[in-house]
Structures are given as structure tokens and as C-alpha cells.
Amino acid sequence: MRYSWARIGIVVCLLWAAVWLFLTRYSMLDDSLIHLRYAANLDHFHFVTFDGMRHTFGSSSPLYLVLLAAIYAIFPGVLVAKLVSVAIYIGLLFFTTRLLLRDKNTNFSRGLAFCLMMAFCSPMGVRWLADGMESGFVCLMVLLTAEAAMSALSSDENRKAILLFVCGLALTLLRIELLALCGICAATIFFAQWHRYPKQFKRALLTALPILCGGIVAMLLIHLVFGSFLPDTALAKAYNKPSITGVMVFFQLMASSFALGLGVFIVWVVSAVFAFGATGPLGKSTLLVANSMFPILVALSCMRGQAVQGVRYFLWAMLFSIAWNLWTLARGAEQPRIQNAALIISALLIVCLLPLDTYYGSRTMLGRAETFQQMRSSQLDRLNGHVMLADDIGFISYFSQANVCDLNGLVNGRSFAALTQQQRIQACVDLKPDALFLTTLRIKIMRAYIPDLEQEWTPCEKIDFPNVHSNDTHYLLIRTEKVATLCPAPQLHQSMQEILELPIG
Numbered sequence: 428m429r430y431s432w433a434r435i436g437i438v439v440c441l442l443w444a445a446v447w448l449f450l451t452r453y454s455m456l457d458d459s460l461i462h463l464r465y466a467a468n469l470d471h472f473h474f475v476t477f478d479g480m481r482h483t484f485g486s487s488s489p490l491y492l493v494l495l496a497a498i499y500a501i502f503p504g505v506l507v508a509k510l511v512s513v514a515i516y517i518g519l520l521f522f523t524t525r526l527l528l529r530d531k532n533t534n535f536s537r538g539l540a541f542c543l544m545m546a547f548c549s550p551m552g553v554r555w556l557a558d559g560m561e562s563g564f565v566c567l568m569v570l571l572t573a574e575a576a577m578s579a580l581s582s583d584e585n586r587k588a589i590l591l592f593v594c595g596l597a598l599t600l601l602r603i604e605l606l607a608l609c610g611i612c613a614a615t616i617f618f619a620q621w622h623r624y625p626k627q628f629k630r631a632l633l634t635a636l637p638i639l640c641g642g643i644v645a646m647l648l649i650h651l652v653f654g655s656f657l658p659d660t661a662l663a664k665a666y667n668k669p670s671i672t673g674v675m676v677f678f679q680l681m682a683s684s685f686a687l688g689l690g691v692f693i694v695w696v697v698s699a700v701f702a703f704g705a706t707g708p709l710g711k712s713t714l715l716v717a718n719s720m721f722p723i724l725v726a727l728s729c730m731r732g733q734a735v736q737g738v739r740y741f742l743w744a745m746l747f748s749i750a751w752n753l754w755t756l757a758r759g760a761e762q763p764r765i766q767n768a769a770l771i772i773s774a775l776l777i778v779c780l781l782p783l784d785t786y787y788g789s790r791t792m793l794g795r796a797e798t799f800q801q802m803r804s805s806q807l808d809r810l811n812g813h814v815m816l817a818d819d820i821g822f823i824s825y826f827s828q829a830n831v832c833d834l835n836g837l838v839n840g841r842s843f844a845a846l847t848q849q850q851r852i853q854a855c856v857d858l859k860p861d862a863l864f865l866t867t868l869r870i871k872i873m874r875a876y877i878p879d880l881e882q883e884w885t886p887c888e889k890i891d892f893p894n895v896h897s898n899d900t901h902y903l904l905i906r907t908e909k910v911a912t913l914c915p916a917p918q919l920h921q922s923m924q925e926i927l928e929l930p931i932g
Contacts, residue, residue, distance in 0.1 A: 436541055437524050444520060444548040448513060450789075451553060453796035457821035457892065459508045459559025461838065462486065464825050466495035467503070475653070477838040478830055484653040485838040487660045490600035491561035505803065505825065508559035516557040519567040523547055526570070526753070535766040536756040538774070539698050543749060545777050546690030550788025555687055555739050561601060562739035568598055569608065569743045572638070573750035576616050579634055580623070588637040591616075595641025603649070603657060604724075608747060609642030611720045615751065618713040655841065663836035663844040677725050677741060683895045684738040685784035690777040695721070695745040697773050698752035701766065705759030717751040720744040787895045794893025802826050802890060809913055810862055816855040817864040819892065819901065832858055834869065852876055861913060863904040867929050870902060874927070881923040883907055887914035889921070902926060 465486050468476050475492070477485055486492045499507050527540040546552060556563040572594040579587045598605040617635035624630055650656050681688035699718050703711055721744040799822065807827040815829035820838065824831045832855035836844040846854065856876045863884065865873065874880050884904045892899040904923075905914040
């Protein structure tokens with residue numbers, strides 16, 4: 428790919444992404460406001476808490492939480508998480524542009540980098556990487572870490588060792604599971620350096636250790652602050668038995684993110700195949716380690732029975748591999764005919780995914796933006812201080828500032844996260860909540876815990892959370908005796924009996 432075409436393609440991609448950033452400026456993931464409530468409370472109470480009383484380790488990203496809290500202290504507002512994620516997403520696009528235009532690229536490696544750019548700039552890319560969460564930050568840090576690792580191989584300067592240490596520290600503080608990537612990166616650097624200098628084992632080891640040390644120091648800091656290595660969310664989500672069917676979940680989630688998930692997967696597979704073909708036996712061992720993160724992540728998730736709910740949980744695992752593969756390809760011999768054919772097929776596959784990506788991405792993001800605006804203007808702060816039993820707690824907890832009892836066990840402390848689903852429901856019911864925020868399925872389940880559900884509760888509002896294929900409908904229910912104060916102007920003319928008779932799904 429010539430520079431002129433590359434530059435034109437970059438401009439088109441950036442303009443396309445800019446259009447979607449503007450159209451979906453109010454689209455946020457529900458969980459982003461969980462982060463923001465933590466950030467606001469950290470700024471106010473000076474410790475990590477969701478409800479202002481309990482010390483919790485409910486945030487899965489300590490570094491992102493601190494960043495949000497620092498910005499929220501200066502510019503408080505509900506859009507802080509969105510604006511921060513958009514700024515990071517723009518940084519990710521510019522770093523990918525740098526990856527694409529670097530002088531040492533071959534036409535093939537530059538073309539694959541452009542395919543990655545297309546995936547990032549797709550509507551699904553905007554949806555998942557600029558949604559108010561730390562996902563874009565994770566992807567950017569992974570690519571920066573890969574760049575630092577490659578740079579460390581060229582010299583033994585102390586500043587490069589310090590940079591790797593900082594990368595390891597930041598990665599692990601960003602998400603705990605990225606400690607595994609620190610280990611993979613350290614092993615990759617070690618094998619690459621040992622390949623270059625077979626008789627200098629100590630040199631290879633010293634070059635590789637800083638990033639792993641950074642990750643270990645981050646874990647010690649986390650344990651010092653929170654008293655545990657794993658967040659409460661990891662405990663709450665590990666509720667399934669080990670199963671090989673978890674592999675299918677990964678590919679279903681990848682397919683449902685269209686040009687983003689499948690596009691990144693295509694670039695990873697194609698870059699890995701050609702990188703392996705371009706190196707000798709010793710180089711292949713380095714590449715094998717560099718490309719092992721995604722398979723390891725899938726295997727660990729299946730073994731733990733970990734709930735995976737979106738492409739953002741594993742996208743990063745392919746990015747380090749892609750960056751390393753492109754670096755390898757840029758230094759290998761070109762095979763114009765076969766590489767051009769593979770590049771054209773890869774690009775066409777991603778382009779063919781764009782219509783579906785655009786349709787479902789726009790449906791989801793514009794719908795979520797409408798949900799955000801609906802809840803923002805619903806004067807939910809009338810529930811401030813009241814106990815609420817809730818399912819998806821991000822938007823409802825932030826806008827209402829209610830004392831939320833989370834059925835998923837994400838924010839109410841470690842002991843609550845360790846309970847079974849049935850135990851959590853019973854514990855929440857025992858608190859005698861004044862409001863329920865639940866899906867139709869959860870409402871039906873609640874009949875086993877609240878015998879007089881139909882008489883004691885009144886529907887107040889219906890709120891849809893659009894997903895790729897359907898709407899995840901939630902109902903705000905108010906205890907009948909408190910309807911006059913907590914739901915003075917009901918927006919839903921539907922009885923409890925009618926809701927309970929609705930089909931599931």
C-alpha cells in the first residue's frame with residue numbers, strides 16, 4: 428500500500444469515526460456510570476466506596492477510577508466518563524495511524540495495520556472503545572507496551588527498562604488480568620533477546636524482567652489498598668462451572684461485534700500465519716509466546732467459569748500479538764503475490780461486515796443514547812437515600828443516588844459478592860426496598876421471594892436498554908404505599924399482572 432493511498436484511507440477512517448462519535452455522543456455503557464459513581468465518591472469521601480459507607484473493591488479498573496476521580500474533581504458532570512473514553516479513543520486512533528505510517532513497514536504490514544484501523548473506526552469500534560469504560564485505555568496501553576517491548580530489544584538503555592516497568596505497573600492497575608500480559612510480554616522479550624544473543628542468558632533475562640516487576644509491584648499496591656488481589660467483581664462473576672462451551676461464547680461475542688471483533692481476529696490470524704512463515708525455528712518460539720495470550724485467556728475463562736459479557740473483555744489479548752506480528756513482518760522478506768491476495772481478502776471481509784456493523788452498531792448506540800437521555804430527565808433523584816433492589820445498576824444508581832442492593836453482587840462488598848444468586852436475592856428482599864429495577868425475567872423470579880408482589884408493587888416506568896439483537900427491558904417498580912412520593916407521575920400504564928404475563932426474551 429503506497430503512502431498516498433494510506434493517507435487517504437486514514438483520513439476517510441478518521442472522518443467516519445468522527446461522524447459516529449458525534450451521532451452517539453450520549454451513548455454510554457451502563458457500567459460506565461458505576462465507575463463514575465465510584466469516582467465521585469472517591470473525590471468526596473477520599474476512599475473507594477460505592478455507597479459512601481463501605482470500603483469496597485468493586486471497581487475492576489483502579490487506574491481508570493483514579494483518572495476519572497481526578498478529572499471529576501475539576502469538571503464534575505455525568506459525561507466525564509464518556510469524554511475521557513472519547514479522548515483516549517482518539518489517542519488510540521492516532522497511535523494506530525503512527526503504526527500504519529512508520530517507515531520500516533512493508534506494504535503488507537502497512538496494509539494489515541490499515542485493516543486494524545478500519546476495525547477500530549467502525550461503528551462497533553466506537554461503541555466498544557468510546558463507551559465511558561476503560562476498554563479504549565486498555566487497548567492503547569497494550570499497543571504502547573508492545574512498542575516499548577520492541578524498543579527495549581534495540582538497546583539496553585536504563586530509560587527503556589524504566590518504561591517497561593511503568594507499562595507493567597499501568598497495565599496491571601488498569602485491569603488485574605493484564606498481569607498475565609506482563610508475563611507474556613516478558614517471556615516474548617526474553618526469547619527474542621536470547622534468539623539474538625544465544626550466549627547472553629543474563630542479558631535476555633534482565634531485559635525481560637522490568638515489565639513483570641512492574642506488574643508484581645502493581646499487585647502488591649492493590650493488595651495494600653484493598654486487602655485482596657482480585658476485585659469483588661471477579662468473585663461475583665465466577666459463578667459457573669468449568670465448561671468447554673465457554674469457547675463458543677467468545678466467538679459469539681466476537682461475531683456480534685462484527686467489524687471490530689471479527690476484524691481484529693482476522694488481522695491477528697493473517698498476521699500470525701505470515702509472521703510464522705517469515706521466521707526461522709528460533710524466531711517461531713518467540714512468535715508462539717507472543718501469540719499465546721488470546722488462547723490462554725479463553726482457556727482460563729472456561730476453567731474458572733468466568734462470565735464474559737462483551738468483546739471488550741478479550742479484544743486486548745489479540746492486540747499485543749498483532750503489534751508483534753506486524754513488527755516481525757516489517758523485518759521479513761516480502762512475498763508480493765500471496766501477501767497481496769491475503770491482504771485483499773482480509774480487507775474485503777472487513778468491508779463486507781461494515782453494513783451489518785453500521786446497522787446494528789447504530790441501532791444499539793442511538794438506542795442507548797435515548798435511554799441515557801430518558802433516565803437523565805426522569806428526576807430519579809426522588810429515590811435518593813431509599814433502598815433499591817436492582818439488576819443493571821449503572822444508570823439507575825447514578826441518577827437516583829439510591830442505596831442499591833445489586834443482585835449481581837458487584838458493588839455491595841466482598842462477602843455479598845461471594846453469595847449465591849438465591850442468597851443475594853433473599854438478602855436484598857430482607858432490606859425491605861422501596862424500589863425495584865428489574866428485567867421481566869427477574870420480576871417473575873421475585874414472585875418466589877415476595878409472595879404479594881402484584882399487590883405490594885406498582886409499575887412506574889419502563890426503560891429499554893437496546894442490544895445488538897433485542898431490547899433488554901427494565902421496569903422501575905415502586906412499593907404501592909409509597910407511590911405518591913416516589914412515583915407521583917407514572918409514565919407506565921401497565922399493571923403488575925400484565926408485566927408478569929409478558930413472554931421472556
